[in-house]
Amino acid sequence: MDGLLVVNGFLKSRKFDEIYMWLGSAFEKRGHGIRVCNNIELSLTSEDISADFVIFWDKDIVLARRLEAMGLRLFNTSRAIELCDNKALTYTALYGKLPMPRTIAAPMTYRNIGYSDTAFVYDAIEILGIPLVIKECFGSFGAQVYLAETAEQAEKIIKNTSEPLILQEFISESRGRDIRLNVVGGEVIASMLRYNDNDFRANITNGGKMQNYTPTSEEKDIAVKACKELGLDFGGVDILFSDRGPLLCEVNSNAHFKNIYDCTGINAAEYICEYVEKCVK
Numbered sequence: 001m002d003g004l005l006v007v008n009g010f011l012k013s014r015k016f017d018e019i020y021m022w023l024g025s026a027f028e029k030r031g032h033g034i035r036v037c038n039n040i041e042l043s044l045t046s047e048d049i050s051a052d053f054v055i056f057w058d059k060d061i062v063l064a065r066r067l068e069a070m071g072l073r074l075f076n077t078s079r080a081i082e083l084c085d086n087k088a089l090t091y092t093a094l095y096g097k098l099p100m101p102r103t104i105a106a107p108m109t110y111r112n113i114g115y116s117d118t119a120f121v122y123d124a125i126e127i128l129g130i131p132l133v134i135k136e137c138f139g140s141f142g143a144q145v146y147l148a149e150t151a152e153q154a155e156k157i158i159k160n161t162s163e164p165l166i167l168q169e170f171i172s173e174s175r176g177r178d179i180r181l182n183v184v185g186g187e188v189i190a191s192m193l194r195y196n197d198n199d200f201r202a203n204i205t206n207g208g209k210m211q212n213y214t215p216t217s218e219e220k221d222i223a224v225k226a227c228k229e230l231g232l233d234f235g236g237v238d239i240l241f242s243d244r245g246p247l248l249c250e251v252n253s254n255a256h257f258k259n260i261y262d263c264t265g266i267n268a269a270e271y272i273c274e275y276v277e278k279c280v281k
C-alpha cells in the first residue's frame with residue numbers, strides 16, 4: 001500500500017515530529033510507502049491526489065473533507081476528527097449513550113463580542129455546583145481546562161475569553177486522577193493510570209505521572225463504545241473515576257502515543273498500521 005501522512009504545517013515541535021516518525025516507520029516496517037505532507041502544501045495543491053490510505057494526523061477539517069471528496073479514505077475520518085476536536089460536539093454526540101459528568105455547553109457568542117452577559121454562569125452553577133470545571137471546546141494537554149472554586153472565579157474566567165466553552169460538574173473523586181485507554185479498530189490496545197498530586201488535571205504534559213493499569217470491562221466498554229459512536233478508527237479515551245462508576249471525560253482523535261508506549265511498551269502505531277491494512281485490502 002502507498003499512503004499519505006498528513007500533518008499540520010504550522011505546528012513545529014519535537015513531540016509532534018516524534019509521532020510522525022513513529023507512524024511513518026510502523027508503515028515502512030511492514031513494507032508500505034508513506035509520504036509525509038503538511039496541510040499547507042496540500043491546501044494549495046489543485047491536482048487530484050491518489051493514495052491507498054491517508055493517515056490524517058491533523059485537525060484541518062476543511063482539508064480533510066476535500067481529500068474525502070477526492071475519494072480518499074482518511075484514518076480518522078473528517079467527521080470523527082471534527083466531533084472529537086470540539087468538546088461540546090463530543091458531548092452532544094455521546095449524550096444519553098454513555099455516562100459523562102453533567103455538562104452544559106455555553107451559549108454561543110461571537111469572537112469579537114465575548115460573553116458580554118455572564119448571568120448564565122450563575123444559573124449553570126445552580127445545576128452543576130461548585131467547584132466548576134470550565135473547558136475551552138478546542139484544547140488539549142489540560143492547557144485550556146480550568147477549575148473555578150467560586151462563582152466569582154467562574155465569572156472571571158468567562159469574562160476573559162470569547163472561546164466556545166463547556167461547563168462541567170467537577171468529579172472530586174477523580175481529582176488529579178484519570179485513565180487513558182487507547183483504542184484501535186474497536187479494541188482497547190493499551191491503558192494507563194495518570195495521576196498528579198499537585199493539580200486537578202492528570203495530563204502527563206501538565207506534570208502528571210503514569211502507571212500501568214488494567215481497565216475493568218465497564219471502562220473498556222465505555223472506551224470502545226465512545227470510539228464507535230464517534231466513528232473513530234482509533235483514539236485515546238480519558239475516563240474519570242466517580243462514586244457512580246466510570247465517566248467518560250473526553251476523546252482524542254489524534255492521541256499521542258509516546259507516553260503510553262513509555263508506560264506500557266505498547267506501540268499504538270503498529271496497531272494502527274495493521275488495522276489500516278485490514279480496512280484497505
Ligand SMILES: Nc1ncnc2c1ncn2[C@@H]1O[C@H](COP(=O)(O)OP(=O)(O)O)[C@@H](O)[C@H]1O
Nearest residue numbers: 101139140141142143169170171178201202250
Ligand atoms: N469534570 C471533571 N472533573 C474532574 N476532573 C476533570 C474533569 N474534566 C477534566 N478533568 C481533568 O482534567 C484533565 C484534562 O481534561 P480533558 O477534558 O481531558 O481536556 P484536555 O483535552 O486538555 O486533555 C483530565 O485528564 C482530568 O484529569
Ligand SMILES: [Mg+2]
Nearest residue numbers: 141142238250
Ligand atoms: Mg484529555
